[in-house]
Amino acid sequence: MNRIFVIDDEAALGENIQRMLRASGAAVSVFVDPVKGLAEALASPPELVLLDVRMPGMSGEEVFARLHEAHPALPIVFLTAFGSVESAVIAMRNGAFDYLQKPFKREDLLLVVKRALSVSSLEHEVERLKGRLESLGESEAAQSRSPAMLEQMEKCRRAAATDATVMILGESGTGKEVTARAIHSQSRRKDGPFVPVECSAMPGSLIESELFGYERGAFTGAERTKKGLIESADGGTLFLDEIGDLGVELQTRLFRFVEERALRRLGGLTQVRVDCRILCATNQDLQAKIKAGTFREELYYRLGVITIKLPPLRDRPEDIPHLARFFLERFSRRYGKSVSGSPQFYEALLSQRWPGNVRQLKNVMERLTALHPGGLLEPDDLEDEIGGGEVSNSFSTLPWKDARERYLASFEQSYAQAVLARCGGNISAAARAAGVDRKTFYTLLKRGRDPQPGELIPQQELESGE
Numbered sequence: 001m002n003r004i005f006v007i008d009d010e011a012a013l014g015e016n017i018q019r020m021l022r023a024s025g026a027a028v029s030v031f032v033d034p035v036k037g038l039a040e041a042l043a044s045p046p047e048l049v050l051l052d053v054r055m056p057g058m059s060g061e062e063v064f065a066r067l068h069e070a071h072p073a074l075p076i077v078f079l080t081a082f083g084s085v086e087s088a089v090i091a092m093r094n095g096a097f098d099y100l101q102k103p104f105k106r107e108d109l110l111l112v113v114k115r116a117l118s119v120s121s122l123e124h125e126v127e128r129l130k131g132r133l134e135s136l137g138e139s140e141a142a143q144s145r146s147p148a149m150l151e152q153m154e155k156c157r158r159a160a161a162t163d164a165t166v167m168i169l170g171e172s173g174t175g176k177e178v179t180a181r182a183i184h185s186q187s188r189r190k191d192g193p194f195v196p197v198e199c200s201a202m203p204g205s206l207i208e209s210e211l212f213g214y215e216r217g218a219f220t221g222a223e224r225t226k227k228g229l230i231e232s233a234d235g236g237t238l239f240l241d242e243i244g245d246l247g248v249e250l251q252t253r254l255f256r257f258v259e260e261r262a263l264r265r266l267g268g269l270t271q272v273r274v275d276c277r278i279l280c281a282t283n284q285d286l287q288a289k290i291k292a293g294t295f296r297e298e299l300y301y302r303l304g305v306i307t308i309k310l311p312p313l314r315d316r317p318e319d320i321p322h323l324a325r326f327f328l329e330r331f332s333r334r335y336g337k338s339v340s341g342s343p344q345f346y347e348a349l350l351s352q353r354w355p356g357n358v359r360q361l362k363n364v365m366e367r368l369t370a371l372h373p374g375g376l377l378e379p380d381d382l383e384d385e386i387g388g389g390e391v392s393n394s395f396s397t398l399p400w401k402d403a404r405e406r407y408l409a410s411f412e413q414s415y416a417q418a419v420l421a422r423c424g425g426n427i428s429a430a431a432r433a434a435g436v437d438r439k440t441f442y443t444l445l446k447r448g449r450d451p452q453p454g455e456l457i458p459q460q461e462l463e464s465g466e
Contacts, residue, residue: 005048007055008032197240199243337374
């Protein structure tokens with residue numbers, strides 16, 4: 001049964017609308033208090049809202065803005081007096097479905113309600129299909145609103161039209177595999193397999209046989225011939241995640257395959273041709289690894305014909321509320337709830353550092369949705385998850401560029417201190433864990449503060465590697 005909310009301070013009009021729509025079989029709820037009507041609609045969105053423009057306590061424009069932000073697909077029809085038609089027209093430009101001018105005929109009401117419910121039904125069907133696709137692992141990704149990210153996505157789109165190898169760089173959690181899948185889905189190989197390989201997840205003794213496969217009898221326990229992951233990507237895309245963790249010897253074999261698109265299984269004598277596109281990703285500084293002799297320079301350039309650099313979430317703040325809304329809608333569908341955020345909630349999100357980037361934001365939104373009874377999320381809900389805002393209020397008194405520099409410096413210092421503590425105060429171990437060289441790591445430790453007595457590490461210690 002379709003649910004329709006009427007939010008109008010004229011009780012008699014709401015009762016008349018109930019009578020007019022009785023034959024349609026819809027369940028009509030009337031709210032003379034706009035604040036209460038808004039709260040009910042946010043917590044449990046109906047299929048249609050009929051909304052008065054002029055009301056005491058809260059105007060129709062305010063109610064519309066809150067509802068449309070939380071549930072942009074919800075059809076809203078304004079009920080206007082002669083003098084407020086212009087406001088309704090402006091609202092339609094901002095996403096309202098239609099308006100009815102008071103007094104209106106029953107036929108006009110039925111017509112606009114029928115059209116609005118048809119649109120609502122289609123939206124629900126689209127959401128149902130999206131949920132189905134999501135359960136099959138085919139959910140669409142949220143579109144970025146960040147110029148920096150959009151520039152990289154356009155680069156991905158152009159790269160997808162080719163078979164060139166692509167290197168995707170970015171911090172953990174920025175969406176490197178999502179980007180790789182997007183490139184695959186837009187390429188001529190989209191109907192072929194997408195084979196992800198987590199290079200850091202397999203021990204060195206196994207990854208060679210997993211990648212290249214083996215012949216029967218190649219080693220103890222090899223009782224049958226097995227294709228490797230590279231062969232499994234024939235006709236599709238091979239995605240090598242955390243490529244920086246491959247050992248140097250395996251890099252040599254991989255380079256030969258990238259050059260020749262042919263391989264030999266372990267214990268095999270014949271060459272096996274494999275037609276696949278190669279994408280790879282890393283959160284490490286491969287140039288530093290090349291200087292250290294732990295990554296082959298020729299492989300780096302062969303894999304990085306096209307390089308995509310994904311900005312961290314802290315550098316794309318315009319995406320934070322947008323992504324949060326996207327994840328809340330996704331997980332609301334998954335858990336059969338209706339959870340959205342208040343404007344203050346989205347403001348609170350912007351005060352977080354999000355060191356885990358999009359992955360951290362996604363996980364927080366899922367936990368909030370799973371544990372929340374339904375309705376609006378407020379800043380207090382976020383404090384329970386990640387300890388409240390981390391940006392000092394004093395930052396708001398600074399110009400944007402100065403505030404951003406102070407914020408990033410504070411993050412870098414806190415991150416470096418946490419890694420150093422985890423590594424027992426060993427600078428070399430901490431630098432390796434952070435994926436940077438010692439000099440860079442020490443610079444991170446000093447960011448955002450003046451050197452303190454006794455904290456400086458002697459230059460000879462830095463140079464000696466102790």
